[in-house]
Amino acid sequence: MSPALFSPHSEPRSVSKGRPAFGIPVLAMLLALASPALAVNPDEMMKDPAQEHRARELGKDLRCLVCQNQSIDDSDADLAKDLRVIVRERIGAGDTDDMVRKFVVDRYGDYVLLKPPFKGTTLVLWLGPFALFVGALAVVFGFYRRRRTATIQPPPPPLSADERRRLDALLKESGK
Amino acid sequence: MRRALFLLPVAIFAVLALLFVKGLTMNPRDIPSVLIDRPVPEMNLAPLPGRGEASGLATADLRGRVSLVNIYGSWCIACVQEHPYLMEYKKAGIVPIHGIDWRDDPALGAAWLKKHGDPYDRVGVDPAPGRAAVDFGVTGAPESFIVDKAGVIRYKHIGPISPEVWNKTLLPIIRELQK
Numbered sequence: 618m619s620p621a622l623f624s625p626h627s628e629p630r631s632v633s634k635g636r637p638a639f640g641i642p643v644l645a646m647l648l649a650l651a652s653p654a655l656a657v658n659p660d661e662m663m664k665d666p667a668q669e670h671r672a673r674e675l676g677k678d679l680r681c682l683v684c685q686n687q688s689i690d691d692s693d694a695d696l697a698k699d700l701r702v703i704v705r706e707r708i709g710a711g712d713t714d715d716m717v718r719k720f721v722v723d724r725y726g727d728y729v730l731l732k733p734p735f736k737g738t739t740l741v742l743w744l745g746p747f748a749l750f751v752g753a754l755a756v757v758f759g760f761y762r763r764r765r766t767a768t769i770q771p772p773p774p775p776l777s778a779d780e781r782r783r784l785d786a787l788l789k790e791s792g793k
Numbered sequence: 794m795r796r797a798l799f800l801l802p803v804a805i806f807a808v809l810a811l812l813f814v815k816g817l818t819m820n821p822r823d824i825p826s827v828l829i830d831r832p833v834p835e836m837n838l839a840p841l842p843g844r845g846e847a848s849g850l851a852t853a854d855l856r857g858r859v860s861l862v863n864i865y866g867s868w869c870i871a872c873v874q875e876h877p878y879l880m881e882y883k884k885a886g887i888v889p890i891h892g893i894d895w896r897d898d899p900a901l902g903a904a905w906l907k908k909h910g911d912p913y914d915r916v917g918v919d920p921a922p923g924r925a926a927v928d929f930g931v932t933g934a935p936e937s938f939i940v941d942k943a944g945v946i947r948y949k950h951i952g953p954i955s956p957e958v959w960n961k962t963l964l965p966i967i968r969e970l971q972k
Contacts, residue, residue: 682932685821695896696932699922724930726827 657690661698663705672705675717679704680729688731826930826949833862833944834928838917841894841903850891850917856944859970861890861937861963863913863954864926866897867905869934875953876909882959883912888967892916895926895934939963941970 657676663669676690683694689701700721707717721729733739776784828834833855840849855862863879865872883890892913894902899918906913919925929938932951939948948966950958 682824695921696923699896699927702922703924703927723827724927725932726825726930728824 657701658698661701661705663709668705668708671714672701672708675704675708675714676701678718678731679721680731682725682729822932822951824932824951826946828930828938828946829949831946833938833940833946834925836917836919836925836928838893838919838925839899841899841906841916841918843903844911844916848915850893850915852944854891854915855940857942859888859942859967860914860940861888861967862893862929862940863890864893864895864929864931864934864936865902865905866895866934867901868897869895871953872935873909875935875955876912878954878956878959879912880910887964888971889914893925893929894918895931896921896923937963939966939970 657673663672673690677688679689679700681687681689681692681694681697681700683696684692687697689697689704691697704717704721707720712720718730727734727739733742735743833852835852837851838849840846850862865876879890882888890912892906892915894916897918897920899920902916902918906916917925923931929936929946930949935953937950937954938946939950941947947970948963950963954963
């Protein structure tokens with residue numbers, strides 16, 4: 618039987634019999650070749666490739682405020698398109714990357730940056746995970762240390778004369 | 794002490810549950826505006842066709858009186874929802890309402906006002922890429938800004954204005970600023 622993997626008549630068992638399911642590697646290769654569909658339209662692009670590259674890099678870090686979890690570079694929303702156009706205008710006018718970013722942040726706040734800046738109001742955001750990690754480590758260390766101290770106990774006191782007599786009696790009883 | 798340790802997961806769960814409940818009841822569209830207490834951006838927007846030569850919206854028009862600036866567009870569905878209330882508030886004559894016809898064909902923007910009524914004193918057209926709207930930090934339509942006598946933005950409302958929003962939030966702010 619030919620390895621017609623996508624034929625509805627092929628038995629599913631034929632794959633598990635050891636014939637390599639080459640459809641999956643092929644699919645993986647095709648997926649690797651696929652590039653994400655960028656929302657940037659050719660007519661928005663700048664003539665200078667270096668400037669266009671800067672606009673792209675900036676766009677990746679700017680949040681689309683309509684879809685919120687996409688960058689303006691990825692989003693098809695009208696507002697994202699407007700911001701892409703305006704970012705390119707600023708670059709064309711000679712703004713540095715920081716100036717462009719400031720231009721957008723001045724209007725939309727830090728929220729527009731997909732990578733929040735490190736400052737007073739974002740300290741918890743940036744340092745919180747590390748603080749939690751250190752806290753967790755402390756708990757784990759505390760746990761193990763207590764376990765170790767629990768196992769290292771002082772040796773039990775020697776048997777008293779009465780206990781020794783009872784032990785001997787028991788041993789004798791069991792025939793040893 | 795030992796027993797308290799068993800309660801720890803329960804306590805963590807309770808804290809997380811509280812956080813999630815809080816998160817669920819928050820509106821992710823309510824992005825705090827950085828433009829509060831900043832002067833209205835520089836703009837000089839063209840009028841809508843058929844509304845008169847001098848009916849466009851410029852920065853200087855927003856000085857001298859408390860005003861409400863409303864971002865709308867003929868393509869905006871939620872704007873239809875708030876529009877009857879804007880008509881009502883215009884009739885009440887408490888505050889001048891100005892419109893910015895955002896990302897719109899001016900002819901469509903004008904036709905939309907003919908159909909639904911025109912509550913605006915002045916309307917400026919802000920065609921794509923919506924420079925004035927971006928200067929206002931607009932994230933969607935409708936959005937409304939309360940501007941004080943000095944031409945400073947004092948409040949931003951995202952989404953349609955309802956009688957509840959008007960009576961509980963916007964009107965008290967307007968009244969306060971008008972004093």
